[in-house]
Amino acid sequence: xxxxxxxxxxxxxxxxxxxxxxxxxxxxxxxxxxxxxxxxxxxxxxxxxxxxxxxxxxxxxxxxxxxxxxxxxxxxxxxxxxxxxxxxxxxxxxxxxxxxxxxxxxxxxxxxxxxxxxxxxxxxxxxxxxxxxxxxxxxxxxxxxxxxxxxxxxxxxxxxxxxxxxxxxxxxxxxxxxxxxxxxxxxxxxxxxxxxxxxxxxxxxxxxxxxxxxxxxxxxxxxxxxxxxxxxxxxxxxxxxxxxxxxxxxxxxxxxxxxxxxxxxxxxxxxxxxxxxxxxxxxxxxxxxxxxxxxxxxxxxxxxxxxxxxxxxxxxxxxxxxxxxxxxxxxxxxxxxxxxxxxxxxxxxxxxxxxxxxxxxxxxxxxxxxxxxxxxxxxxxxxxxxxxxxxxxxxxxxxxxxxxxxxxxxxxxxxxxxxxxxxxxxxxxxxxxxxxx
Amino acid sequence: xxxxxxxxxxxxxxxxxxxxxxxxxxxxxxxxxxxxxxxxxxxxxxxxxxxxxxxxxxxxxxxxxxxxxxxxxxxxxxxxxxxxxxxxxxxxxxxxxxxxxxxxxxxxxxxxxxxxxxxxxxxxxxxxxxxxxxxxxxxxxxxxxxxxxxxxxxxxxxxxxxxxxxxxxxxxxxxxxxxxxxxxxxxxxxxxxxxxxxxxxxxxxxxxxxxxxxxxxxxxxxxxxxxxxxxxxxxxxxxxxxxxxxxxxxxxxxxxxxxxxxxxxxxxxxxxxxxxxxxxxxxxxxxxxxxxxxxxxxxxxxxxxxxxxxxxxxxxxxxxxxxxxxxxxxxxxxxxxxxxxxxxxxxxxxxxxxxxxxxxxxxxxxxxxxxxxxxxxxxxxxxxxxxxxxxxxxxxxxxxxxxxxxxxxxxxxxxxxxxxxxxxxxxxxxxxxxxxxxxxxxxxxxxxxxxxxxx
Numbered sequence: 001x002x003x004x005x006x007x008x009x010x011x012x013x014x015x016x017x018x019x020x021x022x023x024x025x026x027x028x029x030x031x032x033x034x035x036x037x038x039x040x041x042x043x044x045x046x047x048x049x050x051x052x053x054x055x056x057x058x059x060x061x062x063x064x065x066x067x068x069x070x071x072x073x074x075x076x077x078x079x080x081x082x083x084x085x086x087x088x089x090x091x092x093x094x095x096x097x098x099x100x101x102x103x104x105x106x107x108x109x110x111x112x113x114x115x116x117x118x119x120x121x122x123x124x125x126x127x128x129x130x131x132x133x134x135x136x137x138x139x140x141x142x143x144x145x146x147x148x149x150x151x152x153x154x155x156x157x158x159x160x161x162x163x164x165x166x167x168x169x170x171x172x173x174x175x176x177x178x179x180x181x182x183x184x185x186x187x188x189x190x191x192x193x194x195x196x197x198x199x200x201x202x203x204x205x206x207x208x209x210x211x212x213x214x215x216x217x218x219x220x221x222x223x224x225x226x227x228x229x230x231x232x233x234x235x236x237x238x239x240x241x242x243x244x245x246x247x248x249x250x251x252x253x254x255x256x257x258x259x260x261x262x263x264x265x266x267x268x269x270x271x272x273x274x275x276x277x278x279x280x281x282x283x284x285x286x287x288x289x290x291x292x293x294x295x296x297x298x299x300x301x302x303x304x305x306x307x308x309x310x311x312x313x314x315x316x317x318x319x320x321x322x323x324x325x326x327x328x329x330x331x332x333x334x335x336x337x338x339x340x341x342x343x344x345x346x347x348x349x350x351x352x353x354x355x356x357x358x359x360x361x362x363x364x365x366x367x368x369x370x371x372x373x374x375x376x377x378x379x380x381x382x383x384x385x386x387x388x389x390x391x392x393x394x395x396x397x398x399x400x401x402x403x404x405x406x407x408x409x410x411x412x413x414x415x416x417x418x419x420x421x422x423x424x425x426x427x428x429x430x431x432x433x434x435x436x437x
Numbered sequence: 438x439x440x441x442x443x444x445x446x447x448x449x450x451x452x453x454x455x456x457x458x459x460x461x462x463x464x465x466x467x468x469x470x471x472x473x474x475x476x477x478x479x480x481x482x483x484x485x486x487x488x489x490x491x492x493x494x495x496x497x498x499x500x501x502x503x504x505x506x507x508x509x510x511x512x513x514x515x516x517x518x519x520x521x522x523x524x525x526x527x528x529x530x531x532x533x534x535x536x537x538x539x540x541x542x543x544x545x546x547x548x549x550x551x552x553x554x555x556x557x558x559x560x561x562x563x564x565x566x567x568x569x570x571x572x573x574x575x576x577x578x579x580x581x582x583x584x585x586x587x588x589x590x591x592x593x594x595x596x597x598x599x600x601x602x603x604x605x606x607x608x609x610x611x612x613x614x615x616x617x618x619x620x621x622x623x624x625x626x627x628x629x630x631x632x633x634x635x636x637x638x639x640x641x642x643x644x645x646x647x648x649x650x651x652x653x654x655x656x657x658x659x660x661x662x663x664x665x666x667x668x669x670x671x672x673x674x675x676x677x678x679x680x681x682x683x684x685x686x687x688x689x690x691x692x693x694x695x696x697x698x699x700x701x702x703x704x705x706x707x708x709x710x711x712x713x714x715x716x717x718x719x720x721x722x723x724x725x726x727x728x729x730x731x732x733x734x735x736x737x738x739x740x741x742x743x744x745x746x747x748x749x750x751x752x753x754x755x756x757x758x759x760x761x762x763x764x765x766x767x768x769x770x771x772x773x774x775x776x777x778x779x780x781x782x783x784x785x786x787x788x789x790x791x792x793x794x795x796x797x798x799x800x801x802x803x804x805x806x807x808x809x810x811x812x813x814x815x816x817x818x819x820x821x822x823x824x825x826x827x828x829x830x831x832x833x834x835x836x837x838x839x840x841x842x843x844x845x846x847x848x849x850x851x852x853x854x855x856x857x858x859x860x861x862x863x864x865x866x867x868x869x870x871x872x873x874x875x876x877x878x879x880x881x882x883x884x885x886x887x888x889x890x891x892x
Contacts, residue, residue, distance in 0.1 A: 127604045179617070311701065338662075347651060348608070348621055359704065361640060362661040364712035368671035372685055400702065402695025406688050413684055423681065427688040432695070432705035 040397035041066035044309045047437055048268055049073045049110045049300065051103045051321045053395035055328075070300055078146070079107040084135060091131035093333075099138070099343040100333055104321050110296065114145040116317075117267045119343070120351035122156055122188055126344045129161035133219055134344050137161040149260060149290040150251045153189065157243050160213045160221050166349065169213050172227035176205035183349050184250060194255035196236060203233040207240045251290060258282035264292075265299050270312040270437065277304070310398060310436040313358040316341035318437055323370060323429050326394045327378050331370065338366040358435075368430060375426035380418055386411055390424050396433055403431045518587035520892050521799040521834030525874035526633075530755045531743050531788075531803045532626060532652075533736065533781070536607065537764030539807035540821055541828035541855075543774050544580075545590055549573035552846035560770045560815040574839065579778035582786040587837030588830045589891045591867070593844040593858030595809060595826035603765075603823075606808035611652040613881055615862045620882065625865050626755055627655035628880040633873050634658040638752025639715040645739040645758050652757055659711070663719070665738070672716035689713060718751050730787040734780045735761040740788040748795045764807060768818035785832060792833075802872050803832040806861075813846065813855055825850065826857035829864055831891060840888050860885055867891060 039058045045066050046053040050073065061069060084098035102108055103116070118141045126134055137159050144152035156162050157180070163169040166180035181204035186192050210228025214220045232241035236249045250256060261281040265273045273281060285295045299305060314322065316339035324331050336342050340363075341352055382389035387407045391399060410427055414420040428434055521528065547553045548564040549572050567575030568584040576584050596615045600606055609615060613625025626642050630653065634641030642660040644650040653660040663669075672689055675682035693710030697703035722745040731737040739758035746753040760780070766773050785803065792798045810827030826844050844855035862885040866877040870887040877885060 128602075182618075310699075313701070313705075350622070353622065359708050360661055361659065361708070361712045361715050362663055364708060365663060365668045365672060365716065368685075368689065368712075369668070372671050372682070400695065400698050402697075402706075403692065406691045406695070409691070410684060410688055414681075419681060423684055423688070426685055430689050430709075431692055432697075432702050432709065435705055436701065 037397055038066060040309070041306055042069050043395045043397045044306065045069050045073070046395065047318075048270075048305070049113055051108055051113070051318065052325060054106055054325060055393035055395070057106075058395050058397065059392060066306055067301075070305075073109050074297060074300070076109045076111070078111040078142075079105065079109065080142075081105065086132050086135060092126060095126070095131045095135060096336075096343045096345070097333055100317070100321065100324075101330070103317070104324055104330075111142075111145055113268075114292065114296065115141045116343075117264065118145055118152070120346060121263055122152070122162075123346040123349050123351045124159075124161040124165035125346050129164040131344075133161040133164065133213075138344075144292075146293045146296065147291070149285075149292055150247070152292075153184075153251065154244060154247050157184070157208070157247050158211055158221050158223075160219050163211055163213055163221065168208060168211055170227075171205070171209045171211070172224075173206050173209040173229045174227075176202075176209040178202065178205040181205040181208055181246075184246075187350055189250045189259065190253055190255040191259040194253070194259065196253075200235055203235040203240070204246045206233050207235060207246045208243045211243065257286040257290065260290075261285045261295055264295055268296070268299050269305055269308050271308060277302075310433075312437050314435055314437040315352065315358055316363070317343065319358075319367070319429075319435060320370075322394070322434065323374070326429065327374055327425060329374055329377060331374050335366050335370045339363050364430075371426040371429045375422045378421060378425040381421040381424060383417060386417075386420060386424055390428055394428055394434065396428075399431075399433050403433055406431070518589070518833065518835050518837045520836060521802075523799045523834075525872075527800055528754075528873055529747050529797070529801045530629075530868070530872065531740065531801060532755065532757045533740075533803060533805045534652075534757065534759040535764045535777075535805060535807040536603075536759055536761070537766075537807075538603065538809045538811055538823055539764045539777075539805075539827050540766065540770070540774065540811040540824075541592075541594075541826065542810070542813075543770070544577050544778065544830075545570075545574050545592075545828045546577065547574050547843065547846060550846055556814045556846060558815060559819045560821060570839070574843070577775070577778045579775050580782045583782050583830075583832065586786075586789065586832070587835075588832045589835040589837060590839045591829045591831065591859055591864055591888065591891075592839055592841040593826045593855065594829045594841070594861055594864045595855075595857035595859075596861060597857055599809060599825040599854070599857065601809075601823045603808055608651065610806055610808055610861055611650065613862060613865050615860050615883060621651065622654070623656055624650070624652040624654045625880060626757055627653045627660055629869055629873065629875065630660050630755055631655050631657050632869075632875045632879050633754055635752045639711050639718065640751075640753055642755040642757065643746065643753050645742055645756060646735055646761060650757060650759075653755070661715070665742075669716035669719035672713055674716075674720035686713075715751075718746070718749060722746065722749065729791055731791075732780060732783045732787070734784060735759070736780055737784040737787060740784050741791070744788060744791045744795060744797070747792075747797055747801060766811070766820050767816070767822055768820035770815065770820045772819075789832070799834050801833050802835070802868070803830070804868055805830045810855060813849055813853055825852075825854040826859075831868075835891050840891055859888070863888065 039062070042061055042064070043053055043058045046057065046069075049070065064072070081102045084095055086094065088094065103112060115138070119138070124134065124137055129137070137156070140155055140159055141152075144155070162180070166183055167177040168180045171177040178201055181201045184204065185194065185196050185201070190196060207229045210224050212222055212224060212227070214222050229241050232239045235246060236253055238249055240246050240249055258278055262272055262278055265278070265281060281295060281298060284298045285291075288294045316336055320331070320333070320336055320339070333342065340347065340357070346352060379393065387404065390407070391397070407424060407427060410423045411420060414423055542553065542557070543560065543562065546562045546567045548562065548567045548569070554561050562578065566578045568578060568580060569575040596606070596609060598616050600617070605617070608621060609619070611624045612619060612621035613628070614621055630642035636658050639659060640661045641658040642653040642655065644653050644662040646665055650662050653662065672686060675686050677683065689709065690713040693706055693713055695706055697706050722742065725745065729741055731741045736758060739756070743756035743758065746756065763773070764777060788803070789798070792801050806829065807827050809823060809825055811821035811824040813824065815821055841859040844858050848856065850856050860883070862881050862883045866881060866885040867887040869875045869880045870877050871889070871892040877887065
């Protein structure tokens with residue numbers, strides 16, 4: 001029989017197993033739920049506003065309220081990582097490896113979280129743009145991640161990787177490619193059915209034409225007036241004659257602020273906002289001139305941000321980084337291909353499909369392989385309280401009794417302290433709780 | 438002059454994939470490398486007989502009424518193809534993906550036409566070598582057993598607005614979207630699985646050896662991609678001789694039985710149970726002795742797994758097997774292509790024998806896909822570059838023969854490529870409706886109509 005876990009926890013405070021009374025959180029609730037362990041809330045804040053807590057980081061912050069932690073993360077200086085040193089044969093694998101290392105760095109906070117969001121929202125990928133151009137685009141996202149959405153979209157529209165990814169490169173006004181024009185509105189800024197027409201798409205495509213990438217001169221982006229729009233066209237009810245004017249018209253469209261605000265909320269809170277809340281966020285975003293920082297601040301300072309815990313699965317990248325942190329290993333990123341989420345290689349222009357796509361049998365098999373093959377060099381856990389030690393390292397502060405029973409059973413079943421530590425690490429990352437964000 | 442976009446070549450992709458990265462990432466852009474246009478009736482092969490009429494030289498076996506005992510006096514060896522009498526609800530499908538771009542004119546050579554030899558100065562197959570199907574076309578010399586068994590050849594399959602990018606065209610094939618604009622959030626095989634599958638099955642469609650394949654992305658039923666039959670070893674099958682792994686597997690299985698406290702946790706625990714169950718299914722298959730006559734290739738092993746899963750009746754209805762060989766024969770086509778056809782012939786032959794031994798012959802259809810065909814003319818490297826239309830094979834309970842119109846060898850498109858005569862969506866519609874009885878509108882966004890006469 002497995003010993004009861006509560007009361008034996010030595011290093012961390014007793015955990016609070018999930019209780020049914022905490023189910024059914026609603027976005028309409030304004031009060032922060034009563035949780036007897038602020039550590040759970042701090043772990044949540046770090047999961048959502050960075051790429052998760054370091055081992056024992058949650059305990060080190062004892063005494064800091066979750067709201068203070070939110071403010072600390074919001075105020076942090078952006079992190080400017082080392083250059084990935086591209087230019088070798090393995091750039092295609094080096095670039096994603098580099099980004100995963102950046103995400104795993106403890107300096108990666110809200111700013112890096114938003115870079116990751118924008119990459120999945122304003123996508124480009126290595127299948128059509130080479131590594132160096134994807135890296136340049138990444139730096140563009142890094143510059144504007146918490147800045148101004150209009151500036152971000154203006155620069156991204158004529159970014160070399162984007163010009164390749166959505167076929168803007170070489171598009172000429174006589175027979176313009178409509179790919180970017182369509183996705184700019186449908187996926188990037190306004191949303192499907194936002195009131196624009198097929199005529200608007202054709203007009204935008206014409207006004208967006210003329211840009212190309214000069215492969216002979218360091219892939220500089222250039223504009224060829226002869227291929228560009230010879231005259232102005234009617235687009236979204238105004239007259240436009242350039243890419244910049246197209247982007248301005250899109251950003252001024254009434255659907256833009258709510259669409260983008262909803263997407264950011266969905267990323268940080270895990271659900272699309274309720275209509276009233278969306279109106280509020282869209283107003284904040286629009287009134288600020290599409291500044292991203294005030295939007296993010298408004299989202300995460302709202303009580304719903306702390307309420308909506310464990311309401312979505314960890315994406316493959318989030319799970320993978322959590323495993324690397326817990327195992328203290330720089331595990332090679334190839335399993336992420338099996339799991340369907342390699343940085344710089346979104347599956348299509350819509351980015352990575354949300355939430356439940358991360359729950360699959362194939363993913364479980366791959367996760368089991370990662371867990372089993374890499375658990376051998378993990379930390380040797382505390383003799384007296386191996387489970388508490390493990391959970392503190394993993395920053396898991398809301399764990400159900402069923403999972404605790406499995407872990408304690410493993411403790412009882414293995415004699416050697418080293419083997420026990422290996423088994424516990426391997427099992428924990430396969431637990432349901434470890435797969436939640 | 439605007440620069441042309443840089444892309445990863447197929448070679449690089451395969452190198453990347455072999456290092457583990459795979460081809461899961463697929464853009465949805467539109468590089469219009471060649472416009473196929475609407476097929477016309479002109480050209481040297483336009484006089485191919487009625488699309489639904491099989492050549493006279495191919496024997497047609499009459500349908501055996503359901504439940505009857507056919508008295509066979511002279512059992513053909515190997516059996517020639519004939520339509521199935523099995524209820525559509527029990528039918529199964531294997532999709533063999535020839536990634537890289539399969540040259541239809543080498544798989545089914547139009548040896549009866551001088552234009553073929555004009556186009557293919559270094560890569561044509563001599564008329565004396567082809568395995569003739571009629572006086573116009575014949576199979577590649579390596580397809581000897583397939584020639585004996587018979588197959589339905591769907592001619593000129595492709596996109597009417599084709600693209601030269603592997604990624605773009607693979608994405609279209611996976612999604613079942615013939616043009617650049619189609620939505621790609623689910624795969625054709627995934628939607629087909631939704632239409633025919635049991636929502637309670639551990640997996641209705643399975644992709645073997647690929648990454649998280651977009652081809653099987655579904656809306657409702659479970660579909661899954663596994664690295665290979667041995668992938669289950671981490672979750673099932675450890676015996677007493679490996680107590681540590683056994684504990685790992687027991688712990689994992691126990692996560693599937695715990696009491697959930699809230700909705701998402703319930704779903705996760707259900708998934709753990711499902712994974713442990715499917716791993717056990719896979720683990721149970723590995724015990725068959727010998728090689729079963731299958732070659733050791735990815736295709737052979739994938740087909741063997743398909744036969745085992747089908748026989749196990751675990752709810753798997755569709756198995757997707759990427760060949761993982763390089764059909765991208767930009768150079769030395771004649772040095773490389775025969776091995777590809779040999780693998781296809783050997784693997785399919787073993788598979789069909791295996792199905793017969795398991796009593797599954799009438800239930801399993803094999804279809805081939807490839808993102809595009811190759812250029813009509815060969816290049817100066819003895820190879821063939823990215824083309825447009827290709828031929829596809831339907832093997833199993835089918836009426837053998839040629840279906841669809843053969844692309845003209847003289848009326849080429851603006852890029853000198855074959856003009857597709859059968860849209861990839863029409864090919865898919867043929868399988869969905871003809872084989873599974875699934876209405877086309879349920880699985881495709883286009884108005885494609887099935888080709889009749891095959892099943």
